[in-house]
Amino acid sequence: MSNVLNELADKLYAGDAKTVPVLVQRALDKGLTPAEVLQGGLITGMDRVGVDFRNGELFVPEVLIAARAMHAGMHVLRPLLVQSNVASAGKVVLGTVAGDLHDIGKNLVGMMLEGSGFETIDLGTDTPPNQFVDAVKTHQPHLVAMSALLTTTMPGMRRTIDALTEAGVRAKVKVMVGGAPVTERFAQEIGADGYAPDAASAVELARALMGKEHRRR
């Protein structure tokens, strides 16, 4: 791999938001394609962040500054990716369910997904089922990701899945859920396709679900 991409991955891993966009530009100036810069630099760096976060070697502060650096890099790269029609790793509609205003965990998942090349449509917090349904119809995502941090709002996940079914779009998407009180068992009970206990695992889950998605489509 080219040196500039190695350096880019390292700076992203270190959360250096000043240097990352400079290196993105340098890599492009050296003739690398936007897709190569994304995959070989930014996503490679973010993957390492995800692995080390999950293994307890990095913590929430490091993930946040890496995501901030990713964002700075994508600011340069995104228009070029759009121009050159580079496909994302997948499209995800995400939000915190109705009645729940917690957003840190959901944002972290969104940032990690973006950092891994997914396109995210963030519906924000306190998102009622019909808003998820509308977003699925409008954006036609591969995945729907829901967060709940209150035991009282967890049933909102089931209601959202039911609403997707009623609207006839449930089969078009894979549904993943997470949030402090949410468990694997609960995810199965409500008919979600997957549960992730943390943001790094959410990326792996999203990739696994995309794999199934590709085989199906």
Place this chain on the structure above:
Amino acid sequence: MSLTSRERVIAQIQHRETDYLPYTIRFGSDVGEQIEAYGTDVAERLDTCYGSPAWRNLVDNAITRINTHSLGVDASTGSIFTDVYGCKWRVDRRPFHLEEPALKTPSFKGFNLPDVDTLFNARWKEKTLHAIKQTPDHFVAVGFGFGLWERAWTLRGFDGALMDAASEPDFFEELLDRITEHQLAIIERLVELPVDGVLFSDDWGYQRGVLLGPERWRRMMKPRLARMYARVHAAGKYTLSHCCGSVADIMPDIIEIGLDVYESVQPEARDNSPYELKRKYGDKITFWGGLGSQSIIPFGRPEEIKAEVSKLCREMGRGGGYILSPAKPLQPETPTENAAAVVEAFLQQAGVTFP
């Protein structure tokens, strides 16, 4: 002669077993007694369930919490307000949350923490002394709301504080120094009161671990908290700290700097099983809480709740060092029969015959 609740709590902190376990049950939202806008109060549903509020008189909360000035949230002024630190809050939704931090960038330009004298108005001591006198037989813990980490993130925003800790460590450590001096000045006033302990509120943990990471916590939080705990001990009082989430990774450090009572003991958080913590550290610290608010209380069956309370009493109470409590106040979504199971099991272990 039977012990008072206060004596029972102190015996537990000194790791002596008592006739039964001192306990606390709180009702309502996380935020405390000030905000009751979140649906039907569990306690009121229990009034209906038992046919009258008489059951309330049977509940003997062994620890009285007295909050002084700076909890930082006052719902009486409307849904959005700015506190004396310059943080803008929204309190009509769940959870109450920070709309806008006081410091938008990692800089102190034009910013000073409020003068501690102005936080304690002329009547605070009189009012606090009056509140303390209401429960002479209880262990009284006086608190000042947001602790060191909490105050840091409320001033910089949650993401902001976490990112500062990693990318602006000099700024962040100065922020922590300023808050430490500020809170030491607050503690100076609190330890003059005739109370048994000072209650800190500092959520260092989240579901998966220590937010800042254990090493950074040791470097940034531990020495500053040690100073605060030492001041409380120098005044002959106990240190208590709320912290939900997982703090298993730093439990030896928390013990080392002199925390006497660790409150919440949220069993669903990673590696935070009260039984496991008891096995490892039970002779060095007192656990207060441990009945799961994310699992068994909202989703368990009443008989499961009663069985878990029995297990907590049996295993956590062994050798002292335990105060029975749900990990959080009973939330509005708690099914009435589950809330009743908690109350009944707590009273039963205390030998109170329930109507």
